[in-house]
Amino acid sequence: MKTEFLTMENLGKAIDALRQGEIVAFPTETVYGLGADATNTRACQKIFEAKGRPADNPLIIHVLDLSGLERLIRGPLPETARILAETFWPGPVTVVLPANDTIPLAVRGGMPTVAIRVPSDKIARSLIEGLGRPIAAPSANRSGRPSPTRALDVWHDLRGQIPYIIDGGESLVGLESTIVDCSLDEPVLLRPGFVGLETLESVLKRKVLLPGANTPHKAPGMKYTHYAPHAPVIWINMKEDHLIEEALRKLDHEYHRNIALLAPLKWQNYCAKFFLALGDNVETVAHGLFSGFRELDRHNPDAIVVIWDENDSGVGLAIANRLGKASLKQFGRVRQVRE
Numbered sequence: 488m489k490t491e492f493l494t495m496e497n498l499g500k501a502i503d504a505l506r507q508g509e510i511v512a513f514p515t516e517t518v519y520g521l522g523a524d525a526t527n528t529r530a531c532q533k534i535f536e537a538k539g540r541p542a543d544n545p546l547i548i549h550v551l552d553l554s555g556l557e558r559l560i561r562g563p564l565p566e567t568a569r570i571l572a573e574t575f576w577p578g579p580v581t582v583v584l585p586a587n588d589t590i591p592l593a594v595r596g597g598m599p600t601v602a603i604r605v606p607s608d609k610i611a612r613s614l615i616e617g618l619g620r621p622i623a624a625p626s627a628n629r630s631g632r633p634s635p636t637r638a639l640d641v642w643h644d645l646r647g648q649i650p651y652i653i654d655g656g657e658s659l660v661g662l663e664s665t666i667v668d669c670s671l672d673e674p675v676l677l678r679p680g681f682v683g684l685e686t687l688e689s690v691l692k693r694k695v696l697l698p699g700a701n702t703p704h705k706a707p708g709m710k711y712t713h714y715a716p717h718a719p720v721i722w723i724n725m726k727e728d729h730l731i732e733e734a735l736r737k738l739d740h741e742y743h744r745n746i747a748l749l750a751p752l753k754w755q756n757y758c759a760k761f762f763l764a765l766g767d768n769v770e771t772v773a774h775g776l777f778s779g780f781r782e783l784d785r786h787n788p789d790a791i792v793v794i795w796d797e798n799d800s801g802v803g804l805a806i807a808n809r810l811g812k813a814s815l816k817q818f819g820r821v822r823q824v825r826e
């Protein structure tokens with residue numbers, strides 16, 4: 488199949504393709520998505536096939552507004568979901584609620600619930616509006632790879648497998664949405680994202696639980712390896728410079744000096760063959776993490792080493808979550824063992 492790039496000016500082709508049950512990659516403010524008509528099981532199956540995504544990993548459904556959500560859920564809208572929608576939509580927050588039959592079970596990965604989000608990106612919104620139906624869209628990468636934040640990233644992963652990639656420039660946020668399960672009595676943060684835990688708790692005026700031993704459920708996708716470039720990622724999660732230097736020295740030796748370093752600028756001359764600056768506040772780090780992985784991978788390093796001193800506030804929790812899942816090995820505080 489030939490893969491063609493489109494822009495805002497010729498979205499009609501993409502909308503026609505979606506109508507005919509095809510899949511299309513498009514920009515959103517979080518990362519690039521791979522979309523299909525969410526009510527068409529066969530069309531959504533093409534997403535799973537193109538990504539190599541396991542069938543039990545459900546897709547997030549994108550709608551235009553709260554009334555679009557209400558058409559997809561069973562029972563009344565819970566107060567938590569209403570507050571989150573009113574506060575953050577359009578924007579990078581996804582809510583999980585009991586599903587009615589509108590979205591086929593296979594699209595929901597066999598779950599009785601449905602995950603829904605209202606994107607703010609203009610192109611994403613024009614597609615949903617043009618199709619006149621909700622769009623199911625996971626990130627537009629091969630399963631397990633870093634999410635794409637530019638049209639070219641999608642091209643590298645999916646060229647020849649999808650008819651269209653809409654180029655809308657770089658994704659604003661660079662990390663996937665915050666997912667909150669609102670289907671039970673207490674809200675649970677299933678996936679941290681740009682909107683942090685303390686912000687959720689302050690608008691909801693209640694505790695938001697983290698998935699764990701004392702919560703009954705998990706995000707189904709959490710058990711899969713995620714976000715990893717080809718080179719193994721090694722995360723130095725430390726504060727003290729001398730400890731970081733020591734870890735770098737060890738790694739440099741272990742990987743025969745063929746290391747790519749993604750780190751704050753001050754480490755630029757430190758024993759790495761390739762260096763990319765990782766920004767110095769949580770927003771720029773979130774924005775540059777996945778594109779940094781992809782950029783450095785092009786040099787074929789034996790390892791990509793990331794220096795990031797973990798910080799749980801705001802989007803910091805999401806960065807730590809993605810790094811925990813992407814990394815093969817960690818120095819310092821160990822965040823999350825690969826499942």
Ligand code: AMP
Pocket residue numbers: 544545546547583595598599600601602624625626663666677678705706707708709
């Ligand atoms: P992605 O599309 O790659 O951003 O991942 C979507 C993630 O959303 C999945 O891996 C799940 O963790 C979560 N998700 C989607 N639908 C549901 C659902 N019905 N219930 C719980 N979590 C969901």
Ligand code: MG
Pocket residue numbers: 625626634
């Ligand atoms: Mg994804």
